[in-house]
Amino acid sequence: MTWLRIEITEKHYDTKPGYGGSGSVGSKSPSRASAAARSPGAGPGQATSVLKDISLELEYGEFVCILGPSGCGKTTLLNLVAGLDKNFEGHISFRPASDRSDSKGGPRIGYVFQNPVLLPWRTVGENLRLVMRPDQIGRGIETELLSEMGLADCQDAYPRDLSLGMSRRVSLARALIIEPDILLMDEPFVSLDESMAAELRHLLMRFWRSRPMTVLLVTHDSREAIQLGQRIIVLAGSPATVRFDEMVMLTNDQRIDPLYIEATRRQILNETRALP
Amino acid sequence: MTLRLVRSANFVLSIGAFLLLWQLAAVVMDSPGLPYPVTVLEVFIAAVQTWELPYHLAVTLARTFVAFGLSMIIGASIGLVMGRSARVDRFFDSWLILFLNVPALVVIILCYIWFGLNEAAAVLAVSLNKIPNVAATMREGARALDRQYLDLARSYRFGHWKTLRHVVLPQLAPFFAASARSGLALVWKIVLVVELLGRSNGVGFQLHLFFQLFDVPSILAYTISFVAVIQMIEIFLFKPWERAANRWRP
Numbered sequence: 001m002t003w004l005r006i007e008i009t010e011k012h013y014d015t016k017p018g019y020g021g022s023g024s025v026g027s028k029s030p031s032r033a034s035a036a037a038r039s040p041g042a043g044p045g046q047a048t049s050v051l052k053d054i055s056l057e058l059e060y061g062e063f064v065c066i067l068g069p070s071g072c073g074k075t076t077l078l079n080l081v082a083g084l085d086k087n088f089e090g091h092i093s094f095r096p097a098s099d100r101s102d103s104k105g106g107p108r109i110g111y112v113f114q115n116p117v118l119l120p121w122r123t124v125g126e127n128l129r130l131v132m133r134p135d136q137i138g139r140g141i142e143t144e145l146l147s148e149m150g151l152a153d154c155q156d157a158y159p160r161d162l163s164l165g166m167s168r169r170v171s172l173a174r175a176l177i178i179e180p181d182i183l184l185m186d187e188p189f190v191s192l193d194e195s196m197a198a199e200l201r202h203l204l205m206r207f208w209r210s211r212p213m214t215v216l217l218v219t220h221d222s223r224e225a226i227q228l229g230q231r232i233i234v235l236a237g238s239p240a241t242v243r244f245d246e247m248v249m250l251t252n253d254q255r256i257d258p259l260y261i262e263a264t265r266r267q268i269l270n271e272t273r274a275l276p
Numbered sequence: 277m278t279l280r281l282v283r284s285a286n287f288v289l290s291i292g293a294f295l296l297l298w299q300l301a302a303v304v305m306d307s308p309g310l311p312y313p314v315t316v317l318e319v320f321i322a323a324v325q326t327w328e329l330p331y332h333l334a335v336t337l338a339r340t341f342v343a344f345g346l347s348m349i350i351g352a353s354i355g356l357v358m359g360r361s362a363r364v365d366r367f368f369d370s371w372l373i374l375f376l377n378v379p380a381l382v383v384i385i386l387c388y389i390w391f392g393l394n395e396a397a398a399v400l401a402v403s404l405n406k407i408p409n410v411a412a413t414m415r416e417g418a419r420a421l422d423r424q425y426l427d428l429a430r431s432y433r434f435g436h437w438k439t440l441r442h443v444v445l446p447q448l449a450p451f452f453a454a455s456a457r458s459g460l461a462l463v464w465k466i467v468l469v470v471e472l473l474g475r476s477n478g479v480g481f482q483l484h485l486f487f488q489l490f491d492v493p494s495i496l497a498y499t500i501s502f503v504a505v506i507q508m509i510e511i512f513l514f515k516p517w518e519r520a521a522n523r524w525r526p
Contacts, residue, residue, distance in 0.1 A: 121446040
């Protein structure tokens with residue numbers, strides 16, 4: 001049964017990504033006219049939109065990787081799902097999870113941004129406690145999770161003292177500690193060295209297997225998408241549309257085998273090229 | 277430790293040099309217009325013993341604090357709204373410029389005329405003088421808020437209060453400190469004028485009295501003790517707060 005339905009007829013380029021209508025203050029937000037002026041010669045409603053005719057259905061607990069070239073609108077899509085940007089044509093609806101009593105409407109969303117975005121004026125522990133629900137506070141859950149992620153000594157440290165890899169782990173911990181229904185991840189392993197990235201991927205898979213949650217992971221790295229995703233969606237073009245949407249039929253052993261990864265990559269590449 | 281010692285030695289030396297200069301000038305001028313430091317000290321001790329100076333000092337301090345607190349809260353709120361909403365900012369920008377440029381004396385006179393010679397009018401007059409300054413400073417801070425932290429607060433559903441406390445205010449702390457610093461200095465000076473014009477107690481009222489009597493030693497004794505109190509507030513209240521607020525910085 002469909003849990004998350006994403007229907008985007010059109011998403012214009014008229015607001016900064018991540019800036020919902022009410023938030024666009026202080027700086028002048030470019031009007032639609034100026035967005036059109038940016039690309040002269042393009043037909044109306046063509047180059048002014050980032051996303052067009054995107055229709056996706058996700059089931060609860062799916063691990064979906066969204067693959068696409070940099071700057072094609074993947075982050076915009078995540079911001080729409082997160083509800084940070086409400087300025088688009090279409091609708092995004094979650095089927096309410098019936099098994100949860102504390103839900104005040106809407107799913108619990110854990111968002112791992114492209115930058116770690118830890119509040120620099122709060123310690124690591126405080127950063128986690130800030131997102132926790134009142135009934136989670138005072139039970140030492142954050143200490144447990146941090147030590148599980150190899151960050152046991154960091155609880156009282158300020159984010160300035162963490163390496164990028166550690167900051168990303170804290171950012172992931174913050175998203176996981178709320179026991180999210182959906183985990184949104186925006187290039188979470190970018191600019192990490194390969195061993196650190198592999199370690200974090202492993203950690204993510206462990207958490208996803210131990211507790212059901214839907215994962216929507218955005219990446220431009222097809223190998224990463226194949227390693228992690230049950231299902232891969234390729235976004236491309238301007239405006240971006242869905243070019244490929246299929247399940248990855250690989251076993252866990254095959255996913256770490258370079259031969260299988262290469263074969264799947266070639267398959268995805270062929271199918272997305274064949275399309276206009 | 278040695279650094280601290282050097283610093284305090286430096287402080288004592290600089291104060292000593294100032295007193296010496298004062299003494300020399302007083303000797304050279306030899307006029308009741310410039311008393312010796314010792315004379316001022318004697319007047320000060322006498323005024324403390326009669327409880328006159330502590331009483332008027334306390335009254336002025338109380339007015340300063342109420343007016344300061346009011347203008348910080350109201351000014352910060354106005355600045356925050358103006359910094360976050362382009363429409364409000366455009367509309368009220370000319371108002372802000374107007375109020376920034378109305379002379380303090382005009383505000384004080386009008387407050388006394390409109391609301392009578394009472395405590396509320398006095399405090400209001402002082403606050404009205406300071407609010408535009410605080411608002412202008414805080415508006416700059418609100419404009420500079422980092423969007424990614426606001427996105428974080430929204431996606432994790434912090435709510436208004438939590439966002440304000442943990443996301444917005446920490447970013448505004450430097451602007452808060454700047455306007456508090458300049459605020460206290462400005463507010464207490466305006467309080468003196470307000471007291472001079474329409475109150476029957478406080479340091480300003482006393483100074484007015486001493487002016488009519490040409491009592492320079494008393495004027496200096498009151499001034500120096502009030503400056504000292506304001507310095508204490510700076511050292512024991514503002515500095516520790518600033519240190520605590522900046523703990524996270526590298």
